[in-house]
Amino acid sequence: MNWSEFDFWLFLAGLGMFLFGMYHLESGLQGLAGKSFKRFLKNSTRTKFKGILSGTLVTAILQSSSLVTLLTLAFLSSGIISFQSSLGVVLGANLGTTVTAWLVASLGFKADIAGLSFPFLTIGILSYLFMENRPFLKNIGAFLVGFGLLFLGLDYMKDSIEELANHLDLASYSHFGLWVFLLIGLIITALIQSSSALIVIVLSALNANLIDIYQSTSMVIGASIGTTSTLLLASIKGTPDKKRLAWSNVIFKGIAGITTFLILEPMVDFTYNTLKISDPLMELVFLNTAINIIGIAMFFPILEPFGIYMSSKFKDVAPSKKCVYITHVTPEIVDIAFGALEKEMKHIFKLTQDFILDVLFLKDERRTGSLWLTVFGKGSDTLSKYTHLKLMEDEITEFYAQIQKQNLTENEAKLLTGYMNKIRALVDAAKNVKDIVPNIREMKNSEKKLDLDILRKLQHFTAGKLDELEEYYKIPEQQKALPYWQMEIESFYQELISYLYGQVEKKVPHGAMVSTMTNAIKKNISSLESLAVFVTEKNSMTNIFEEVTQK
Structure with a gap:
C-alpha cells in the first residue's frame, strides 16, 4: 500500500487530544467530587458484592480504573477495607471502564462530533483560565475541556483511519490468526497506557471496515490485558499490598481474557444471531462489556480463597519500617x-x-x-x-x-x-x-x-x-x-x-x-x-x- 496516503500526523494529533481530554476529564471530576467518591468507596466496600458494584459505579463516572485502583490501594493500606473487598473493587473497575466505549459508539459515530466539541472547548477553556479563584467553576472548565478534546480527538482519528481504509487490506494478515490482533491490542495499550484510547482506535477501524468484528474483539481483549501494565509497573518498588493487588489484576484480566479469546467465535455468533445486534460498533462494545462480566462471574465465587492465597504472597519483600500508619499508605492520595x-x-x-x-x-x-x-x-x-x-x-x-x-x-x-x-x-x-x-x-x-x-x-x-x-x-x-x-x-x-x-x-x-x-x-x-x-x-x-x- 501507499502509506503516503495516510495522514499520520492527523491520527497522532487525534490520539493526543483524546488522551489529553481523558486527563482533563478525570482531573475535573476529581476536583468536583473526588472526596465524595472516596467516601463512597470507603463506605460501600464492606462485602465483595458491594465492592464490585462500587468499583463499577465510581469508574463509570471517573473513567479511570487506575485512579480507582489507587484509591482502593490507599484504603486497603489504611485498613479501611479488606483485601477481599479491594479485589471486588478492581473487578468492578474493569467493568466501569466500558462506559467510554458505549458513549463513543452511541454518539461518536452518529453525529458531527467535531462541531459539537467546539462549544464545550470554548466555555471550558475560558472557565479554566479565568476562574482561578473559583475552584468549582475551574473544575467544571477542566471537565468541559476534557469532554471537548475527547470528541475532537476521536473525530480526527476517525477521519485519518477512514482514509487509511481505502488503501490498506488487512486480509493479507488474517492467515496469522486472531492471536496477532490480540497481541497488537495488548502492546499498543501497554504503550499508550489507555484501554479507552485503544478501543476508540478499534471502533474507528471497525467503522471504516479496516478490520472485522472478530479481529476488533481480539484487539479489545488484548487491550484489557494490556491495561494491567500500569499498576504492575507502579508496583515494582511498591508495598506488598500494592504488589498483591497488581498481580491480582493481572490474574483477573489474564484468565478472563484468555478464556473469552478461546470462545470468541461462538460469542460473536451468539451476539449477532441470537441477540440480533447487527450494528458492528454496538456489537463490539457489547462484547467488550461481556468480557468483563465473564471475568467477574469467574472470580466472584472464589474471591475469598483467592484473597487468602494472594495475602500469603510477597511477605518477604515487605520493608522493615518503624512507623505504624504511613508505611503502607500511598502519598498520591x-x-x-x-x-x-x-x-x-x-x-x-x-x-x-x-x-x-x-x-x-x-x-x-x-x-x-x-x-x-x-x-x-x-x-x-x-x-x-x-x-x-x-x-x-x-x-x-x-x-x-x-x-x-x-x-x-x-x-x-x-x-x-x-x-x-x-x-x-x-x-x-x-x-x-x-x-x-x-x-x-x-x-x-x-x-x-x-x-x-x-x-x-x-x-x-x-x-x-x-x-x-x-x-x-x-x-x-x-x-x-x-x-x-x-x-x-x-x-x-x-x-x-x-x-x-x-x-x-x-x-x-x-x-x-x-x-x-x-x-x-x-x-x-x-x-x-x-x-x-x-x-x-x-x-x-x-x-x-x-x-x-x-x-
Whole structure:
C-alpha cells in the first residue's frame, strides 16, 4: 500500500487530544467530587458484592480504573477495607471502564462530533483560565475541556483511519490468526497506557471496515490485558499490598481474557444471531462489556480463597519500617496520607512521653511499659528507644518528600509543613532527655538526700505536666491554657535551680556535681517546652486538617 496516503500526523494529533481530554476529564471530576467518591468507596466496600458494584459505579463516572485502583490501594493500606473487598473493587473497575466505549459508539459515530466539541472547548477553556479563584467553576472548565478534546480527538482519528481504509487490506494478515490482533491490542495499550484510547482506535477501524468484528474483539481483549501494565509497573518498588493487588489484576484480566479469546467465535455468533445486534460498533462494545462480566462471574465465587492465597504472597519483600500508619499508605492520595500522618503523630507523641518517663525512672504502669514493651520486649536500653524515634523521623521525612511532589493546595502545603514542625518538636523533646540519661542515673544511684530530693521534685513535676499536656492535646479548646502552662514551667525551673543553689550554699551534702543536676533540670524543662510546641502546632492545624480531609 501507499502509506503516503495516510495522514499520520492527523491520527497522532487525534490520539493526543483524546488522551489529553481523558486527563482533563478525570482531573475535573476529581476536583468536583473526588472526596465524595472516596467516601463512597470507603463506605460501600464492606462485602465483595458491594465492592464490585462500587468499583463499577465510581469508574463509570471517573473513567479511570487506575485512579480507582489507587484509591482502593490507599484504603486497603489504611485498613479501611479488606483485601477481599479491594479485589471486588478492581473487578468492578474493569467493568466501569466500558462506559467510554458505549458513549463513543452511541454518539461518536452518529453525529458531527467535531462541531459539537467546539462549544464545550470554548466555555471550558475560558472557565479554566479565568476562574482561578473559583475552584468549582475551574473544575467544571477542566471537565468541559476534557469532554471537548475527547470528541475532537476521536473525530480526527476517525477521519485519518477512514482514509487509511481505502488503501490498506488487512486480509493479507488474517492467515496469522486472531492471536496477532490480540497481541497488537495488548502492546499498543501497554504503550499508550489507555484501554479507552485503544478501543476508540478499534471502533474507528471497525467503522471504516479496516478490520472485522472478530479481529476488533481480539484487539479489545488484548487491550484489557494490556491495561494491567500500569499498576504492575507502579508496583515494582511498591508495598506488598500494592504488589498483591497488581498481580491480582493481572490474574483477573489474564484468565478472563484468555478464556473469552478461546470462545470468541461462538460469542460473536451468539451476539449477532441470537441477540440480533447487527450494528458492528454496538456489537463490539457489547462484547467488550461481556468480557468483563465473564471475568467477574469467574472470580466472584472464589474471591475469598483467592484473597487468602494472594495475602500469603510477597511477605518477604515487605520493608522493615518503624512507623505504624504511613508505611503502607500511598502519598498520591493526599487526604488519606494526611490522615495517616495524624495517627502517626499521636503514636509518636505517646512514645515520646513514655520515653521521658522511662528516662526519669517513673514506673507508672498506666503510662509506661506497654508501648515500649510491645516495640522492644523486655530488657531494652534507653538508647535503642531513642534510635527508634529517630528512625521514625527519617521515615516521616521521606514520606513528607513524596507528598511534596504532589499537586498540593495552599492549605495542604501548610498542613504538611505543620507536620514536619511537629515531628521535629517531638524528636527535640526526646533528644533533650536522652542527653541527660547519665545525669539522671547518677542522681538516682546517689546516696545523698539532696540528689534524690532534686530528682523527686523533677519527677513529680514532669509527670504532672505530661498529664496536663495530654489533655491539651486531646481537647484543642484548652489551648488557651498553654501560655500559663509554659509560665509555670519557667517558674518551676527558676524555683528548683534556686532551691538547689540554696542547699549548696548551706553546704548540704550532695553526690552528683551541681552542674550535673542543673543540666538535668534545664534539659528536662527544654523537653517539656518542645512538647508544648508540638501541642500548639497540633491545635493550630486542627481546622486545616478537617478542611483538607473533610472529617
